[in-house]
Amino acid sequence: MQVFIKYGFFEALHIPLALTDLQFALLVVATVFIAAAGNIINDCFDIPIDLINKPSKVIIGKRISETTANRLYFTLTILGVGIGFYLANVVGKPTFASLFVIIAALLYFYSSTLKGVFLIGNILVSVLVALSVLIVGIFDVLPVLNPNDKVLQLKAMQVVFHYATFAFLLNLIREIVKDIQDINGDKNGGLQTIPIVIGRTRATYIIFGLAAFTICCVVLYMYTYLYSTQAMVIYFLFLVMAPLLYFCVKSFSAERPKDYAFLSLLLKGILCTGMISMLLYKHVVL
Template sequence: MIVPAFFRLIRWPNLVFIALTQVLFEFCIYRKVYPSGGMMEGETKQFIFLVIASVVIAAAGYIINDYFDLNIDQVNKPDKVIVNVHINRRWVIFWHMFLSLLGLFFTVSALPIAQHWHLVLANFGSIILLWFYSTNLKKQLLIGNVLISLLTAWVIFIIFFSKYPLQINTILAVDHNEVRFFRFAVLYASFAFIISLIREVIKDMEDMDGDRRYGCKTMPIVWGLNASKVFVAVWIVVLVATIVVVQFYVLPFGWWHSALYCMLFVVAPLVWIFRKLFRAQSPEDFHQLSSVVKLVMLTGILSMVFFMFYL
Protein backbone atom coordinates (compact mmCIF):
# COMPACT_ATOMS: atom_id res chain seq x y z
CA MET A 1 0.00 0.00 0.00
CA ILE A 2 2.82 2.43 0.80
CA VAL A 3 4.38 2.43 -2.70
CA PRO A 4 1.11 3.10 -4.57
CA ALA A 5 0.25 5.74 -1.95
CA PHE A 6 3.63 7.43 -2.46
CA PHE A 7 3.09 7.60 -6.22
CA ARG A 8 -0.34 9.13 -5.64
CA LEU A 9 1.24 11.60 -3.22
CA ILE A 10 3.74 12.84 -5.81
CA ARG A 11 1.02 12.99 -8.54
CA TRP A 12 2.95 10.71 -10.89
CA PRO A 13 0.72 11.44 -13.94
CA ASN A 14 1.56 15.14 -13.58
CA LEU A 15 5.26 14.30 -13.36
CA VAL A 16 5.01 12.27 -16.56
CA PHE A 17 3.32 15.28 -18.15
CA ILE A 18 6.19 17.57 -17.09
CA ALA A 19 8.79 15.19 -18.51
CA LEU A 20 6.78 14.75 -21.72
CA THR A 21 6.54 18.53 -22.18
CA GLN A 22 10.28 18.98 -21.91
CA VAL A 23 11.08 15.97 -24.11
CA LEU A 24 8.77 17.20 -26.88
CA PHE A 25 10.14 20.74 -26.66
CA GLU A 26 13.71 19.44 -26.86
CA PHE A 27 13.31 16.86 -29.62
CA CYS A 28 10.40 18.18 -31.69
CA ILE A 29 11.35 21.86 -31.66
CA TYR A 30 14.90 22.58 -30.51
CA ARG A 31 16.55 19.69 -32.34
CA LYS A 32 14.52 20.38 -35.47
CA VAL A 33 15.45 24.06 -35.43
CA TYR A 34 19.07 23.04 -34.88
CA PRO A 35 19.96 19.80 -36.71
CA SER A 36 22.70 17.54 -35.30
CA GLY A 37 25.42 19.85 -36.56
CA GLY A 38 24.38 22.49 -34.05
CA MET A 39 24.48 20.23 -30.99
CA MET A 40 26.97 20.99 -28.26
CA GLU A 41 28.99 18.36 -26.44
CA GLY A 42 27.20 17.03 -23.37
CA GLU A 43 23.89 18.60 -24.35
CA THR A 44 21.91 15.35 -24.05
CA LYS A 45 23.26 14.74 -20.54
CA GLN A 46 22.42 18.32 -19.59
CA PHE A 47 18.87 17.88 -20.86
CA ILE A 48 18.31 14.58 -19.02
CA PHE A 49 19.54 16.10 -15.75
CA LEU A 50 17.25 19.12 -16.22
CA VAL A 51 14.24 16.87 -16.77
CA ILE A 52 15.06 14.90 -13.62
CA ALA A 53 15.50 18.16 -11.68
CA SER A 54 12.15 19.50 -12.89
CA VAL A 55 10.33 16.27 -12.07
CA VAL A 56 11.71 15.79 -8.55
CA ILE A 57 11.26 19.48 -7.63
CA ALA A 58 7.63 19.25 -8.75
CA ALA A 59 7.21 16.00 -6.78
CA ALA A 60 8.58 17.73 -3.67
CA GLY A 61 6.09 20.55 -4.24
CA TYR A 62 3.14 18.17 -4.44
CA ILE A 63 4.28 16.44 -1.25
CA ILE A 64 4.60 19.60 0.83
CA ASN A 65 1.29 20.87 -0.55
CA ASP A 66 -0.53 17.76 0.70
CA TYR A 67 1.30 18.03 4.03
CA PHE A 68 -0.07 21.50 4.75
CA ASP A 69 -3.43 20.83 3.09
CA LEU A 70 -4.29 17.84 5.28
CA ASN A 71 -7.22 19.50 7.07
CA ILE A 72 -8.65 21.01 3.89
CA ASP A 73 -8.30 17.74 1.96
CA GLN A 74 -10.16 15.89 4.68
CA VAL A 75 -13.15 18.08 3.78
CA ASN A 76 -12.74 18.38 0.00
CA LYS A 77 -11.54 14.85 -0.86
CA PRO A 78 -11.49 12.62 2.24
CA ASP A 79 -11.17 9.43 0.18
CA LYS A 80 -7.93 10.65 -1.44
CA VAL A 81 -5.97 11.72 1.66
CA ILE A 82 -2.50 10.11 1.83
CA VAL A 83 -0.75 12.06 4.62
CA ASN A 84 -1.14 10.41 8.04
CA VAL A 85 -3.40 7.77 6.48
CA HIS A 86 -0.91 5.81 4.40
CA ILE A 87 2.33 7.75 5.04
CA ASN A 88 3.39 9.27 8.36
CA ARG A 89 3.80 13.07 8.44
CA ARG A 90 7.48 12.77 9.40
CA TRP A 91 8.18 10.63 6.35
CA VAL A 92 6.28 13.12 4.21
CA ILE A 93 8.61 15.91 5.36
CA PHE A 94 11.64 13.66 4.82
CA TRP A 95 10.64 12.93 1.21
CA HIS A 96 9.98 16.59 0.56
CA MET A 97 13.45 17.58 1.79
CA PHE A 98 15.17 14.68 0.02
CA LEU A 99 13.52 15.35 -3.35
CA SER A 100 14.11 19.10 -3.07
CA LEU A 101 17.84 18.56 -2.45
CA LEU A 102 17.94 15.96 -5.23
CA GLY A 103 16.39 18.47 -7.63
CA LEU A 104 18.96 21.08 -6.67
CA PHE A 105 21.77 18.53 -7.11
CA PHE A 106 20.66 17.64 -10.65
CA THR A 107 20.23 21.33 -11.50
CA VAL A 108 23.82 22.10 -10.45
CA SER A 109 25.07 18.95 -12.24
CA ALA A 110 23.32 19.98 -15.46
CA LEU A 111 24.18 23.68 -15.39
CA PRO A 112 27.66 24.89 -14.44
CA ILE A 113 27.12 27.67 -11.92
CA ALA A 114 29.65 30.02 -13.52
CA GLN A 115 27.55 30.34 -16.69
CA HIS A 116 24.06 29.37 -15.51
CA TRP A 117 23.99 30.71 -11.95
CA HIS A 118 20.65 32.43 -12.60
CA LEU A 119 19.01 29.13 -13.60
CA VAL A 120 20.35 27.35 -10.52
CA LEU A 121 19.03 30.25 -8.44
CA ALA A 122 15.68 30.06 -10.26
CA ASN A 123 15.23 26.36 -9.49
CA PHE A 124 16.26 26.95 -5.87
CA GLY A 125 13.75 29.78 -5.80
CA SER A 126 11.10 27.41 -7.19
CA ILE A 127 11.66 25.08 -4.23
CA ILE A 128 11.30 27.96 -1.76
CA LEU A 129 8.24 29.36 -3.53
CA LEU A 130 6.52 25.96 -3.56
CA TRP A 131 7.00 25.81 0.22
CA PHE A 132 5.50 29.26 0.74
CA TYR A 133 2.74 28.49 -1.74
CA SER A 134 1.74 25.48 0.35
CA THR A 135 1.93 27.31 3.69
CA ASN A 136 0.35 30.62 2.76
CA LEU A 137 0.26 31.86 -0.83
CA LYS A 138 -2.30 29.35 -2.12
CA LYS A 139 -4.77 30.72 0.42
CA GLN A 140 -4.43 34.26 -0.93
CA LEU A 141 -6.40 35.89 -3.70
CA LEU A 142 -4.84 35.12 -7.12
CA ILE A 143 -1.20 35.13 -5.90
CA GLY A 144 -0.97 31.36 -5.61
CA ASN A 145 -2.76 30.82 -8.93
CA VAL A 146 -0.34 33.09 -10.78
CA LEU A 147 2.67 31.52 -9.06
CA ILE A 148 1.74 27.97 -10.10
CA SER A 149 1.03 29.18 -13.64
CA LEU A 150 4.45 30.84 -13.83
CA LEU A 151 6.15 27.68 -12.57
CA THR A 152 4.27 25.71 -15.22
CA ALA A 153 5.62 28.04 -17.90
CA TRP A 154 9.09 27.69 -16.33
CA VAL A 155 9.07 24.00 -17.29
CA ILE A 156 9.53 25.16 -20.89
CA PHE A 157 11.57 28.30 -20.28
CA ILE A 158 14.28 26.48 -18.32
CA ILE A 159 15.02 24.37 -21.41
CA PHE A 160 15.25 27.53 -23.52
CA PHE A 161 17.47 29.41 -21.07
CA SER A 162 19.74 26.39 -20.66
CA LYS A 163 20.65 26.94 -24.33
CA TYR A 164 20.86 30.74 -24.16
CA PRO A 165 21.56 31.97 -20.63
CA LEU A 166 20.77 35.69 -20.22
CA GLN A 167 21.12 36.44 -23.91
CA ILE A 168 17.64 37.53 -24.93
CA ASN A 169 18.73 40.86 -26.41
CA THR A 170 21.39 39.13 -28.46
CA ILE A 171 18.97 36.43 -29.63
CA LEU A 172 16.51 38.96 -30.99
CA ALA A 173 19.24 40.60 -33.02
CA VAL A 174 21.07 37.69 -34.62
CA ASP A 175 20.53 34.21 -36.02
CA HIS A 176 17.18 33.42 -37.65
CA ASN A 177 16.99 29.99 -36.01
CA GLU A 178 17.56 31.49 -32.58
CA VAL A 179 14.70 33.93 -33.14
CA ARG A 180 12.42 31.05 -34.21
CA PHE A 181 13.36 28.98 -31.17
CA PHE A 182 12.67 31.94 -28.89
CA ARG A 183 9.23 32.44 -30.46
CA PHE A 184 8.35 28.77 -29.98
CA ALA A 185 9.42 28.99 -26.34
CA VAL A 186 7.24 32.07 -25.75
CA LEU A 187 4.30 30.47 -27.61
CA TYR A 188 4.24 27.26 -25.58
CA ALA A 189 5.19 28.88 -22.27
CA SER A 190 2.33 31.35 -22.73
CA PHE A 191 -0.06 28.50 -23.50
CA ALA A 192 1.14 26.66 -20.38
CA PHE A 193 0.69 29.79 -18.25
CA ILE A 194 -2.85 30.59 -19.42
CA ILE A 195 -4.22 27.04 -19.39
CA SER A 196 -2.70 26.47 -15.94
CA LEU A 197 -4.25 29.69 -14.62
CA ILE A 198 -7.65 28.60 -15.96
CA ARG A 199 -7.36 25.23 -14.26
CA GLU A 200 -6.13 26.65 -10.95
CA VAL A 201 -9.15 28.94 -10.63
CA ILE A 202 -11.56 26.14 -11.59
CA LYS A 203 -9.95 23.93 -8.92
CA ASP A 204 -10.51 26.73 -6.40
CA MET A 205 -14.21 26.67 -7.34
CA GLU A 206 -14.24 22.92 -6.80
CA ASP A 207 -12.58 23.22 -3.37
CA MET A 208 -14.63 26.12 -1.99
CA ASP A 209 -16.16 24.21 0.92
CA GLY A 210 -12.90 23.14 2.56
CA ASP A 211 -11.11 26.38 1.65
CA ARG A 212 -13.82 28.53 3.25
CA ARG A 213 -13.83 26.43 6.43
CA TYR A 214 -10.10 27.01 6.97
CA GLY A 215 -9.97 30.71 6.16
CA CYS A 216 -8.64 30.66 2.61
CA LYS A 217 -9.18 33.80 0.51
CA THR A 218 -9.28 32.25 -2.93
CA MET A 219 -10.99 34.00 -5.83
CA PRO A 220 -14.37 32.21 -5.60
CA ILE A 221 -14.56 32.99 -1.88
CA VAL A 222 -13.51 36.66 -2.14
CA TRP A 223 -15.05 37.62 -5.50
CA GLY A 224 -17.84 35.09 -5.62
CA LEU A 225 -18.53 32.22 -7.99
CA ASN A 226 -19.97 34.29 -10.85
CA ALA A 227 -17.09 36.77 -10.96
CA SER A 228 -14.61 33.89 -10.90
CA LYS A 229 -16.42 32.29 -13.83
CA VAL A 230 -16.15 35.53 -15.78
CA PHE A 231 -12.41 35.67 -15.01
CA VAL A 232 -11.94 32.12 -16.34
CA ALA A 233 -14.15 32.83 -19.37
CA VAL A 234 -12.09 35.87 -20.35
CA TRP A 235 -8.88 33.84 -20.30
CA ILE A 236 -10.53 31.06 -22.33
CA VAL A 237 -11.54 33.65 -24.96
CA VAL A 238 -7.99 35.06 -25.01
CA LEU A 239 -6.52 31.59 -25.40
CA VAL A 240 -8.96 30.50 -28.13
CA ALA A 241 -8.47 33.76 -30.06
CA THR A 242 -4.69 33.43 -29.88
CA ILE A 243 -4.71 29.81 -31.06
CA VAL A 244 -7.04 30.64 -33.97
CA VAL A 245 -4.83 33.56 -35.03
CA VAL A 246 -1.75 31.31 -34.94
CA GLN A 247 -3.55 28.74 -37.15
CA PHE A 248 -4.36 31.40 -39.75
CA TYR A 249 -0.70 32.44 -39.64
CA VAL A 250 0.61 28.92 -40.38
CA LEU A 251 -1.96 27.91 -43.03
CA PRO A 252 -0.09 29.69 -45.87
CA PHE A 253 2.85 27.38 -45.08
CA GLY A 254 0.68 24.34 -45.72
CA TRP A 255 0.35 23.30 -42.06
CA TRP A 256 -3.18 21.97 -42.60
CA HIS A 257 -2.85 18.89 -40.42
CA SER A 258 -1.61 20.81 -37.38
CA ALA A 259 -4.29 23.48 -37.85
CA LEU A 260 -7.02 20.82 -38.01
CA TYR A 261 -5.58 19.08 -34.94
CA CYS A 262 -5.53 22.30 -32.91
CA MET A 263 -9.09 23.23 -33.90
CA LEU A 264 -10.45 19.77 -33.05
CA PHE A 265 -8.43 18.87 -29.96
CA VAL A 266 -7.55 22.22 -28.40
CA VAL A 267 -10.03 24.90 -29.51
CA ALA A 268 -13.18 22.72 -29.57
CA PRO A 269 -12.69 21.42 -25.99
CA LEU A 270 -12.03 24.98 -24.80
CA VAL A 271 -15.30 26.11 -26.39
CA TRP A 272 -17.05 23.19 -24.63
CA ILE A 273 -15.52 24.28 -21.31
CA PHE A 274 -16.69 27.84 -21.93
CA ARG A 275 -20.26 26.68 -22.56
CA LYS A 276 -20.35 24.38 -19.49
CA LEU A 277 -18.63 26.85 -17.17
CA PHE A 278 -21.61 29.08 -16.42
CA ARG A 279 -23.90 26.11 -15.78
CA ALA A 280 -21.51 24.48 -13.33
CA GLN A 281 -22.51 24.67 -9.68
CA SER A 282 -21.41 21.58 -7.76
CA PRO A 283 -17.88 20.37 -6.92
CA GLU A 284 -18.52 17.47 -9.32
CA ASP A 285 -19.24 19.92 -12.15
CA PHE A 286 -16.03 21.82 -11.53
CA HIS A 287 -14.05 18.60 -11.20
CA GLN A 288 -15.27 17.57 -14.65
CA LEU A 289 -14.24 20.95 -16.09
CA SER A 290 -10.83 20.71 -14.40
CA SER A 291 -10.29 17.25 -15.90
CA VAL A 292 -11.13 18.50 -19.41
CA VAL A 293 -8.78 21.48 -18.98
CA LYS A 294 -6.03 19.05 -18.02
CA LEU A 295 -6.77 17.07 -21.18
CA VAL A 296 -6.46 20.29 -23.22
CA MET A 297 -3.08 20.91 -21.59
CA LEU A 298 -2.00 17.51 -22.88
CA THR A 299 -3.37 17.95 -26.41
CA GLY A 300 -1.84 21.42 -26.61
CA ILE A 301 1.61 20.18 -25.64
CA LEU A 302 1.29 17.17 -27.99
CA SER A 303 0.89 19.62 -30.89
CA MET A 304 4.68 19.99 -30.74
CA VAL A 305 4.87 16.64 -32.53
CA PHE A 306 3.85 18.35 -35.79
CA PHE A 307 7.08 20.35 -35.81
CA MET A 308 8.88 17.08 -36.47
CA PHE A 309 7.33 17.20 -39.95
CA TYR A 310 7.09 20.92 -40.67
CA LEU A 311 10.40 22.36 -39.49
Protein backbone atom coordinates in the same frame (compact mmCIF):
# COMPACT_ATOMS: atom_id res chain seq x y z
CA MET B 1 6.25 18.54 -22.49
CA GLN B 2 9.98 18.76 -22.01
CA VAL B 3 10.59 15.60 -24.06
CA PHE B 4 8.42 16.95 -26.90
CA ILE B 5 10.36 20.22 -26.88
CA LYS B 6 13.77 18.54 -26.88
CA TYR B 7 13.25 15.62 -29.26
CA GLY B 8 10.15 16.57 -31.22
CA PHE B 9 11.10 20.19 -31.87
CA PHE B 10 14.67 21.30 -31.11
CA GLU B 11 16.40 18.24 -32.55
CA ALA B 12 14.07 18.23 -35.57
CA LEU B 13 15.35 21.73 -36.40
CA HIS B 14 18.97 20.52 -36.25
CA ILE B 15 20.08 23.50 -34.18
CA PRO B 16 23.10 23.37 -31.83
CA LEU B 17 22.06 22.23 -28.34
CA ALA B 18 23.92 22.31 -25.04
CA LEU B 19 22.60 19.18 -23.30
CA THR B 20 23.44 15.57 -24.07
CA ASP B 21 20.71 12.96 -23.71
CA LEU B 22 21.90 12.10 -20.20
CA GLN B 23 22.09 15.73 -19.14
CA PHE B 24 18.61 16.39 -20.51
CA ALA B 25 17.32 13.35 -18.60
CA LEU B 26 18.80 14.91 -15.46
CA LEU B 27 16.98 18.18 -16.25
CA VAL B 28 13.70 16.28 -16.46
CA VAL B 29 14.48 14.44 -13.22
CA ALA B 30 15.32 17.73 -11.45
CA THR B 31 12.04 19.24 -12.64
CA VAL B 32 10.06 16.21 -11.49
CA PHE B 33 11.81 16.12 -8.10
CA ILE B 34 11.17 19.80 -7.37
CA ALA B 35 7.56 19.60 -8.59
CA ALA B 36 6.98 16.46 -6.51
CA ALA B 37 8.48 18.15 -3.46
CA GLY B 38 6.13 21.09 -4.04
CA ASN B 39 3.15 18.74 -4.14
CA ILE B 40 4.26 17.02 -0.94
CA ILE B 41 4.71 20.22 1.08
CA ASN B 42 1.41 21.53 -0.28
CA ASP B 43 -0.34 18.37 0.93
CA CYS B 44 1.33 18.77 4.34
CA PHE B 45 -0.09 22.26 4.76
CA ASP B 46 -3.48 21.28 3.29
CA ILE B 47 -4.31 18.24 5.43
CA PRO B 48 -7.30 19.89 7.24
CA ILE B 49 -8.60 21.32 3.95
CA ASP B 50 -8.15 18.08 1.99
CA LEU B 51 -10.00 16.11 4.66
CA ILE B 52 -13.04 18.15 3.64
CA ASN B 53 -12.48 18.51 -0.10
CA LYS B 54 -11.16 15.03 -0.93
CA PRO B 55 -11.04 12.80 2.16
CA SER B 56 -10.56 9.59 0.16
CA LYS B 57 -7.41 10.97 -1.51
CA VAL B 58 -5.59 12.15 1.61
CA ILE B 59 -2.28 10.27 1.93
CA ILE B 60 -0.27 12.21 4.50
CA GLY B 61 -1.42 11.37 7.99
CA LYS B 62 -3.14 8.20 6.77
CA ARG B 63 -0.73 6.16 4.65
CA ILE B 64 2.47 7.96 5.60
CA SER B 65 3.28 10.19 8.57
CA GLU B 66 3.87 13.94 8.34
CA THR B 67 7.44 13.37 9.50
CA THR B 68 8.10 10.97 6.61
CA ALA B 69 6.45 13.39 4.18
CA ASN B 70 8.64 16.26 5.36
CA ARG B 71 11.77 14.15 5.05
CA LEU B 72 10.77 13.19 1.54
CA TYR B 73 10.12 16.87 0.73
CA PHE B 74 13.59 17.92 1.87
CA THR B 75 15.26 14.98 0.11
CA LEU B 76 13.59 15.66 -3.25
CA THR B 77 14.21 19.41 -2.99
CA ILE B 78 17.91 18.96 -2.21
CA LEU B 79 18.32 16.42 -5.03
CA GLY B 80 16.47 18.63 -7.53
CA VAL B 81 18.42 21.77 -6.63
CA GLY B 82 21.69 19.79 -6.57
CA ILE B 83 21.11 18.46 -10.07
CA GLY B 84 20.25 21.99 -11.16
CA PHE B 85 23.60 23.27 -9.85
CA TYR B 86 25.41 20.50 -11.72
CA LEU B 87 23.63 21.24 -15.02
CA ALA B 88 24.15 24.99 -14.71
CA ASN B 89 27.90 24.44 -14.41
CA VAL B 90 27.92 21.84 -17.21
CA VAL B 91 26.45 24.35 -19.69
CA GLY B 92 28.78 27.07 -18.45
CA LYS B 93 26.06 29.23 -16.90
CA PRO B 94 26.43 28.91 -13.10
CA THR B 95 23.86 31.64 -12.49
CA PHE B 96 21.17 29.39 -14.04
CA ALA B 97 21.32 27.31 -10.84
CA SER B 98 19.45 30.09 -9.06
CA LEU B 99 16.36 29.15 -11.09
CA PHE B 100 16.01 25.87 -9.21
CA VAL B 101 16.53 27.55 -5.84
CA ILE B 102 13.95 30.23 -6.64
CA ILE B 103 11.40 27.70 -7.94
CA ALA B 104 11.79 25.48 -4.86
CA ALA B 105 11.47 28.47 -2.54
CA LEU B 106 8.40 29.81 -4.34
CA LEU B 107 6.69 26.40 -4.16
CA TYR B 108 7.23 26.38 -0.40
CA PHE B 109 5.96 29.93 0.08
CA TYR B 110 3.00 29.18 -2.16
CA SER B 111 1.97 26.27 0.06
CA SER B 112 2.65 28.04 3.35
CA THR B 113 1.38 31.54 2.59
CA LEU B 114 0.63 32.63 -0.95
CA LYS B 115 -1.96 29.97 -1.75
CA GLY B 116 -4.49 31.77 0.43
CA VAL B 117 -3.83 35.20 -1.08
CA PHE B 118 -6.40 36.39 -3.60
CA LEU B 119 -5.23 35.59 -7.16
CA ILE B 120 -1.51 35.70 -6.27
CA GLY B 121 -1.26 31.95 -5.67
CA ASN B 122 -3.06 31.15 -8.92
CA ILE B 123 -0.72 33.36 -10.94
CA LEU B 124 2.40 32.05 -9.20
CA VAL B 125 1.66 28.38 -9.89
CA SER B 126 0.79 29.17 -13.50
CA VAL B 127 4.08 31.06 -13.95
CA LEU B 128 5.97 28.06 -12.57
CA VAL B 129 4.16 25.74 -14.98
CA ALA B 130 5.16 28.03 -17.86
CA LEU B 131 8.72 28.06 -16.55
CA SER B 132 8.85 24.26 -16.67
CA VAL B 133 8.36 24.65 -20.44
CA LEU B 134 10.83 27.52 -20.87
CA ILE B 135 13.57 25.89 -18.82
CA VAL B 136 14.34 23.42 -21.63
CA GLY B 137 15.23 26.28 -23.96
CA ILE B 138 17.06 28.14 -21.21
CA PHE B 139 19.39 25.20 -20.58
CA ASP B 140 19.54 23.66 -24.05
CA VAL B 141 19.59 26.62 -26.45
CA LEU B 142 20.69 29.84 -24.74
CA PRO B 143 24.13 28.55 -23.66
CA VAL B 144 25.09 27.73 -27.27
CA LEU B 145 23.73 30.74 -29.17
CA ASN B 146 26.07 31.49 -32.08
CA PRO B 147 26.07 33.90 -35.04
CA ASN B 148 25.61 31.16 -37.67
CA ASP B 149 22.48 29.60 -36.14
CA LYS B 150 21.22 32.47 -33.99
CA VAL B 151 18.20 33.32 -36.16
CA LEU B 152 16.83 29.76 -36.12
CA GLN B 153 17.73 29.30 -32.44
CA LEU B 154 15.84 32.45 -31.46
CA LYS B 155 12.87 31.42 -33.58
CA ALA B 156 12.83 28.12 -31.71
CA MET B 157 12.93 29.97 -28.38
CA GLN B 158 10.10 32.21 -29.55
CA VAL B 159 7.94 29.17 -30.27
CA VAL B 160 8.73 27.72 -26.84
CA PHE B 161 7.78 31.05 -25.26
CA HIS B 162 4.43 30.98 -27.11
CA TYR B 163 3.74 27.48 -25.81
CA ALA B 164 4.75 28.54 -22.30
CA THR B 165 2.22 31.38 -22.51
CA PHE B 166 -0.44 28.88 -23.60
CA ALA B 167 0.46 26.67 -20.61
CA PHE B 168 0.25 29.70 -18.31
CA LEU B 169 -3.24 30.66 -19.47
CA LEU B 170 -4.65 27.14 -19.31
CA ASN B 171 -3.18 26.48 -15.90
CA LEU B 172 -4.46 29.81 -14.57
CA ILE B 173 -7.97 28.84 -15.65
CA ARG B 174 -7.54 25.40 -14.11
CA GLU B 175 -6.36 26.86 -10.79
CA ILE B 176 -9.54 28.93 -10.55
CA VAL B 177 -11.66 25.90 -11.52
CA LYS B 178 -9.99 23.91 -8.72
CA ASP B 179 -10.66 26.76 -6.28
CA ILE B 180 -14.36 26.62 -7.15
CA GLN B 181 -14.32 22.84 -6.77
CA ASP B 182 -12.65 23.09 -3.35
CA ILE B 183 -14.52 26.13 -2.05
CA ASN B 184 -15.92 24.42 1.06
CA GLY B 185 -12.62 23.16 2.42
CA ASP B 186 -10.77 26.35 1.42
CA LYS B 187 -13.31 28.48 3.26
CA ASN B 188 -12.93 26.31 6.36
CA GLY B 189 -9.13 26.72 6.06
CA GLY B 190 -9.37 30.51 5.98
CA LEU B 191 -8.12 30.91 2.42
CA GLN B 192 -9.06 33.94 0.32
CA THR B 193 -9.44 32.34 -3.09
CA ILE B 194 -11.30 33.97 -5.97
CA PRO B 195 -14.65 32.13 -5.50
CA ILE B 196 -14.55 32.79 -1.74
CA VAL B 197 -13.89 36.52 -2.19
CA ILE B 198 -16.21 37.29 -5.12
CA GLY B 199 -18.55 34.28 -5.13
CA ARG B 200 -18.86 31.15 -7.22
CA THR B 201 -20.97 32.78 -9.95
CA ARG B 202 -18.54 35.62 -10.59
CA ALA B 203 -15.62 33.19 -10.48
CA THR B 204 -17.38 31.15 -13.19
CA TYR B 205 -17.64 34.31 -15.30
CA ILE B 206 -13.89 34.80 -14.87
CA ILE B 207 -12.99 31.29 -16.05
CA PHE B 208 -15.35 31.74 -19.01
CA GLY B 209 -13.75 35.09 -19.84
CA LEU B 210 -10.22 33.69 -19.56
CA ALA B 211 -11.15 30.72 -21.73
CA ALA B 212 -12.69 33.05 -24.32
CA PHE B 213 -9.54 35.21 -24.21
CA THR B 214 -7.40 32.09 -24.73
CA ILE B 215 -9.53 31.10 -27.72
CA CYS B 216 -9.02 34.57 -29.23
CA CYS B 217 -5.26 34.26 -28.65
CA VAL B 218 -5.19 30.85 -30.35
CA VAL B 219 -7.19 32.18 -33.31
CA LEU B 220 -4.82 35.14 -33.66
CA TYR B 221 -1.83 32.82 -33.35
CA MET B 222 -3.20 30.50 -36.04
CA TYR B 223 -3.82 33.42 -38.37
CA THR B 224 -0.37 34.94 -37.76
CA TYR B 225 1.86 31.85 -37.75
CA LEU B 226 0.00 28.76 -38.94
CA TYR B 227 -2.30 29.86 -41.77
CA SER B 228 -0.01 28.40 -44.47
CA THR B 229 0.32 25.00 -42.78
CA GLN B 230 -2.94 23.11 -43.27
CA ALA B 231 -2.06 20.20 -40.97
CA MET B 232 -1.40 22.56 -38.06
CA VAL B 233 -4.60 24.53 -38.67
CA ILE B 234 -6.71 21.36 -38.71
CA TYR B 235 -4.95 20.04 -35.61
CA PHE B 236 -5.52 23.26 -33.63
CA LEU B 237 -9.14 23.54 -34.77
CA PHE B 238 -10.16 20.06 -33.68
CA LEU B 239 -7.83 19.30 -30.77
CA VAL B 240 -7.39 22.73 -29.16
CA MET B 241 -10.13 25.12 -30.28
CA ALA B 242 -13.04 22.66 -30.19
CA PRO B 243 -12.26 21.40 -26.65
CA LEU B 244 -11.84 25.01 -25.45
CA LEU B 245 -15.24 25.94 -26.87
CA TYR B 246 -16.72 22.86 -25.20
CA PHE B 247 -15.10 23.95 -21.93
CA CYS B 248 -16.77 27.37 -22.22
CA VAL B 249 -20.18 25.76 -22.72
CA LYS B 250 -19.76 23.28 -19.86
CA SER B 251 -18.46 25.92 -17.44
CA PHE B 252 -21.85 27.62 -17.33
CA SER B 253 -23.72 24.42 -16.48
CA ALA B 254 -21.23 23.28 -13.82
CA GLU B 255 -22.68 23.16 -10.32
CA ARG B 256 -21.34 20.17 -8.38
CA PRO B 257 -17.72 19.49 -7.41
CA LYS B 258 -17.59 16.60 -9.88
CA ASP B 259 -18.59 19.00 -12.69
CA TYR B 260 -15.60 21.19 -11.88
CA ALA B 261 -13.39 18.10 -11.57
CA PHE B 262 -14.39 17.24 -15.15
CA LEU B 263 -13.56 20.79 -16.30
CA SER B 264 -10.15 20.53 -14.62
CA LEU B 265 -9.49 17.22 -16.37
CA LEU B 266 -10.62 18.70 -19.69
CA LEU B 267 -8.10 21.53 -19.32
CA LYS B 268 -5.36 18.98 -18.65
CA GLY B 269 -6.32 17.25 -21.89
CA ILE B 270 -6.25 20.51 -23.85
CA LEU B 271 -2.83 21.35 -22.42
CA CYS B 272 -1.63 17.89 -23.46
CA THR B 273 -2.95 18.12 -27.04
CA GLY B 274 -1.58 21.64 -27.31
CA MET B 275 1.89 20.49 -26.36
CA ILE B 276 1.76 17.45 -28.66
CA SER B 277 1.22 19.86 -31.57
CA MET B 278 4.88 20.85 -31.14
CA LEU B 279 5.77 17.63 -32.96
CA LEU B 280 4.34 19.21 -36.11
CA TYR B 281 5.83 22.63 -35.58
CA LYS B 282 9.14 21.99 -37.35
CA HIS B 283 7.28 22.36 -40.67
CA VAL B 284 6.20 25.87 -39.68
CA VAL B 285 9.62 27.12 -38.53
CA LEU B 286 11.50 25.57 -41.42
